[in-house]
Amino acid sequence: MSKNIKLMQGNEACIEAALMVGMRFYAGYPITPSTELAELSAEKLPYYGGKFIQMEDEIAGIAAAIGGSLAGLKSMTATSGPGFSLKQENIGYAMIAEVPLVIVNVQRGGPSTGLPTSPAQGDIMQAKWGTHGDHPVIALSPESVPETFELTIRAFNLAEKYRTPVMLLTDEIVGHMREKIEIPAIEEIEIFNRLKPIEGKEYLPYKIEEGDIVPRMASYGEGYRYHVTGLFHDETGFPSNSSENAELMLNHLMSKVEDNLDDIITYEEYMIEDAEFLIVAYGSTSRTARSAVKILRQEGIKVGMFRPITIWPSPEKRLREISKNIKNILVAEMNLGQYVYEIQRIVKSNSEVYHIGRANGEVLMPSEIVTKVKEVL
Amino acid sequence: MTAKDRKVIINKDWCKGCGICVAFCPKNVLALDHHDKIEVANRDACILCGQCELRCPDFAIWLGGEADE
Amino acid sequence: MSSTLISNYFREANLPHIWCPGCSNGIVTRALVKAIDExxxxxxxxxxxxxxxxxxRAPGYLDFNTLHTTHGRALAFATGLKLANPDLEVIVITGDGDVSAIGGNHLIHAARRNINITTIVFNNNIYGMTGGQYSPTTPTHALGTTAPHGNIDKPFDITQLAAAAGATYAARTTSYHVNQLIKYIKKGIENKGFSLIEAASICPTYYGRKNKSGSAVKMMEFLRDNYIDIKAYDKLPDDKKIGKETMGEFKEITLPEYTDEYLRLIENLKGAEK
Structure with missing residues (x-):
């Protein structure tokens, strides 16, 4: 069979992958630079029997997507900075109600309306802490068009498996650039579908069956007639005020992610075997960092790159291990210092941590990273 | 169940004593007891119109048969 | 121990409900269930x-598929559910603050789409859960904890707002006129499109106490004595209209329904090149 090779935008690859993994519901609101995600969903979903709806605002976009998921369809919404801010409350809702959902944030310059057509990586901490209260977060960050495809599939699979909203944090560069991509055949794609209630057994909507990670999920209309709320609730799904129950529930929400880090976390190590200096970069900035590594290596400087692909939860264990042999770490990102705090927290006194970044809509150049590395050395 | 088997039934545990059913009963069948809970004071006058059931905010009074008691 | 209607449609283990003595939320919730039963x-x-x-809080007591969402967003969640599975009979329960303040945008757009959702508005003219702040339907000059010197805002007419925004069925009655309420809810559910039924309600605890409206009974009497059918109201001389409120069916028309149109779109594309 001939290979299916295409030239595609990141945003296009995202929808291509979403349709292949089974996304059948999209609700959103137009916002640059994520609009292609809505436009392509609107065009293509009806051919698959799926549904697209342009809602009246960003909040309604995620709300309807949660509704779509409760009705049994794999659902998605997409946005950018200002819309990501507006969606935060309902992101928390999906977390506490354990509703599978994929939220794509094609990051642009902020704060506020900021730089709508320029890239940024300024929503890294918002992805983690944007909605109130304690909660687990899964966020993935692709560096290329093919990886956008791959991580979109992964985002849906993780959302279904762990019954939680999963964020795909791309940026204007990855979303809009065109690259060669080989689209795999459907049978080559691993697809995870949410577990359904065990037939014939009493169904408690938030009870975790033995051997399962999360409660099994019935769709509305299938006959289970259960209750979903954003309040703390017990196994029955009904609200509970008890602090013991709240603690149990929070422990479950946190541990379903924290106990499965090996399944959730992926990262890339580039030329780190003999590295004495480490650059940490993610998303489109890692492309710049990779070039910088190549330049520095040609000059005999032993530098490598560590690239978190799963941004949250952070690849803490592996990075701490690597940092034992690394004197200096430079975190490169398109913001004025966000993920650098996470890296400092992880490596503690193992390494000195430096930062290079900006948030004016211009990407970092390899030469700037090279200069910064030499400055530190 | 024939109409004649039906009667006003009260669940005092759910009654919050708002007095709405007492006020809008057209035949003055109902009253609040000394705990401010609803009671049937004059069963013979009841015409089974169901106004009490319609307007009870607490589902504490209804027309039913013996099986419902 | 409860009536057949309650035991058939309520989650009795969750009763009695949390609402205050004399609050009409129970009356309207029962009316909805009666309509569903009929x-x-x-x-x-x-x-x-x-x-x-x-x-x-009503859905928690009802033995259906129930979804208690975030403030103001019920119609947006409901839109997703209905579009994803048009076989669901989607009913939204909401209050005056929920649907016309924080959720006002969702209300007008759900109405505009004419999506087949029936919305029941429990309008008690106050934010009860938070302790009696004025809402978009609190009458001018009325008191609330955030209008301690009298409300200077003008109130919304939610039913007419929905009708103007595109609802194909819009009606208002009160929690006193329960048989009419049941009838309107039935017509709303049967209407293939967006329906809104507003139930003028009473909050003796917050609205009533703050405004010296008297007991729950007195507030029910106010509903009985001051709500007039819109057709009769229109015939009244101006001086007789003062202090009166309108009820009745404000809109009843037929227009294409949103999820039907979407399914038609899917049907039309069948067999076409993806």
Whole structure:
């Protein structure tokens, strides 16, 4: 069979992958630079029997997507900075109600309306802490068009498996650039579908069956007639005020992610075997960092790159291990210092941590990273 | 169940004593007891119109048969 | 121990409910269930969605598919559910603050789409859950904890707002006129499109105390004596209209329904090149 090779935008690859993994519901609101995600969903979903709806605002976009998921369809919404801010409350809702959902944030310059057509990586901490209260977060960050495809599939699979909203944090560069991509055949794609209630057994909507990670999920209309709320609730799904129950529930929400880090976390190590200096970069900035590594290596400087692909939860264990042999770490990102705090927290006194970044809509150049590395050395 | 088997039934545990059913009963069948809970004071006058059931905010009074008691 | 209606449609283990003595939320909730019972709807398909507030606690008591969402967003969640599975009979329970303040945008757009959702508004003219702040339907000059010197805002007419925005069925009655309320809810559910039924309600605890409206009984009497059918109201001389409120069916028309149109779109594309 001939290979299916295409030239595609990141945003296009995202929808291509979403349709292949089974996304059948999209609700959103137009916002640059994520609009292609809505436009392509609107065009293509009806051919698959799926549904697209342009809602009246960003909040309604995620709300309807949660509704779509409760009705049994794999659902998605997409946005950018200002819309990501507006969606935060309902992101928390999906977390506490354990509703599978994929939220794509094609990051642009902020704060506020900021730089709508320029890239940024300024929503890294918002992805983690944007909605109130304690909660687990899964966020993935692709560096290329093919990886956008791959991580979109992964985002849906993780959302279904762990019954939680999963964020795909791309940026204007990855979303809009065109690259060669080989689209795999459907049978080559691993697809995870949410577990359904065990037939014939009493169904408690938030009870975790033995051997399962999360409660099994019935769709509305299938006959289970259960209750979903954003309040703390017990196994029955009904609200509970008890602090013991709240603690149990929070422990479950946190541990379903924290106990499965090996399944959730992926990262890339580039030329780190003999590295004495480490650059940490993610998303489109890692492309710049990779070039910088190549330049520095040609000059005999032993530098490598560590690239978190799963941004949250952070690849803490592996990075701490690597940092034992690394004197200096430079975190490169398109913001004025966000993920650098996470890296400092992880490596503690193992390494000195430096930062290079900006948030004016211009990407970092390899030469700037090279200069910064030499400055530190 | 024939109409004649039906009667006003009260669940005092759910009654919050708002007095709405007492006020809008057209035949003055109902009253609040000394705990401010609803009671049937004059069963013979009841015409089974169901106004009490319609307007009870607490589902504490209804027309039913013996099986419902 | 309860009536057949309650035991058939309520989650009795969760009763008695949390509402205050004399609060009309129970009356309106029962009216909704009575309408569902009279229509003989399939409980497994009935899906009741609410936002945040006193009335939005109702779904927790009802033995249907129930969804208690975030403040103001019930109609947006409900839109997703209905579009994803048009077989669901989607009913939204909401309050005046939930649907016309924080959720006002969702209300007008759900109405505009004419999506087949029936919205029941429990309008008690106050934010009850948070302790009596004025809402978009609090009358001018009335008191609330955030209008301690009298409300200087003008109130919304939610039913007329929905009608103007595109609802194909819009009606208002009160929690006193329960048989009429049941009738309107039935017509709303049967209407293939967006329906809104506003139930003028009473909050003796917050609105009533603050405004010296008297007991729950007195407030019910006010509903009985001051709500007039819109057709009769229109014939009144101007001086007789003062202090009166309108009820009745404000809109009843037929227009294409949103999920039907979407399914037609899918059908039309069948066999076409993807």
């Amino acid at each position: 229509l003989g709807l399939d409980k497994n398909k009935v899906t009741v969605v609410s936002g945040i507030g006193c009335s939005s």
